[in-house]
Amino acid sequence: MEQKKHLSANSQRFSARIFNIASMVASAIPPLLMIWIAASIFVYASVAHHPNPRVVHYNRIAGYRFYGVAGSMVVFGQPIYGLFGNWHGLVAVWGIIALVVIPLGLRDLVRVQREDWQDMDISEAKTHE
Template sequence: MSETATTATHLVTARSARFSAAAFNYGNIISLLAPFPLMIFWLGASMFVYCMNRHHPNEKVGHYTQQAAYRFYGVTGFFVAVAMFLPVNLNYYLIAWAVGAAILLPLTLRDLARIRRESWEDMEILAEPQE
C-alpha cells in the first residue's frame, strides 16, 4: 500500500492575524467596563484566548498576546493579594478597580495602537496531511 504525501497549505490572512493579536487587549478593555461580572468571566476566557493565540503561526500575534496577558494577570494577581487585607467596604474595592484600570487601560490602548500601525502580511502555512 503506497501513501502519497499531499502537502496542503492554509492561508492565515493579515486581517485575521491582526485581530488575533488584539483579541486579548479587547478582552481586557471589556472586562474593565463592568469589573464585577465581566472581570471574573474574562479571567477564565482569557486563558482560552491566550492558549489559542500565544503559539500562533505569526510570531507577532504571540508577542502581543503575551504582553497583554502579563499585564492583565499581573494586575489582577496583585489586587487579589491586596484584597485579602482590605476592609470589607465597597469603596476600597472601587479604588482598587480604578487603580487597576489606570494601569491597564493606557498600556492596552498603546498596544492596540501599535498593532494597528504594525505591517501585517498574509502567511501560508503547511497544513497537517490528511489521510
C-alpha cells in the same frame, strides 16, 4: 500529506488585538472581570501558538499585564479593601486594575494598528487520511 492554509493580514491583526480588547472591556465593566479571568485562559492559549511571532508577542504582553495586575490584587486587594472599607475598597481595587489594563491596552492597540501586517501561507501536516 501537507495542507496549505492562508492567514490574511486582517485575521492576524485581529488575533494580535483580541486579548487586549477583551481585557479592556472586562476591566471597564466589573461584573465581566470574573468571567474574563476564566475565559481569558482559553483565548490566551488559542493565540499562544499562532504561526506569526508578532501575534504571539502582543498576546504575551497583554497576558502578562492582565494576569500580573489580577494576581497583584489577590495579594494587595485585601489590604486596599481594608484601608477604604465597604464598597469604596472594591471600587479602589477595580480602579487599579482599570488604570493598568486600559491605558496600556490602548497603547498596544495603536502599536498593532501601525504594524505592517502581511498575508501568510503556512503548511500544516495532515494527521489523518
